[in-house]
């Protein structure tokens with residue numbers, strides 16, 4: 001029997017069906033403009049990938065609408 005993992009959208013909590021391949025992954029990284037400047041956050045977004053989906057700090061997003069909400073949250077947290 002194949003082992004499957006159930007993912008939920010981190011915004012709307014919808015569960016992902018195996019047949020759905022239009023999900024997205026987002027995570028936060030930091031970039032340092034120069035040595036003397038503080039690091040600043042970067043939001044990264046990529047199409048669904050089952051290997052990347054395992055990463056503990058990645059957000060699972062069920063589509064463009066929830067990706068937009070995730071970006072809104074990211075922006076609100078860093079202004």
Ligand SMILES: [Zn+2]
Pocket residue numbers: 009010011012013014061062063066
């Ligand atoms: Zn969603």
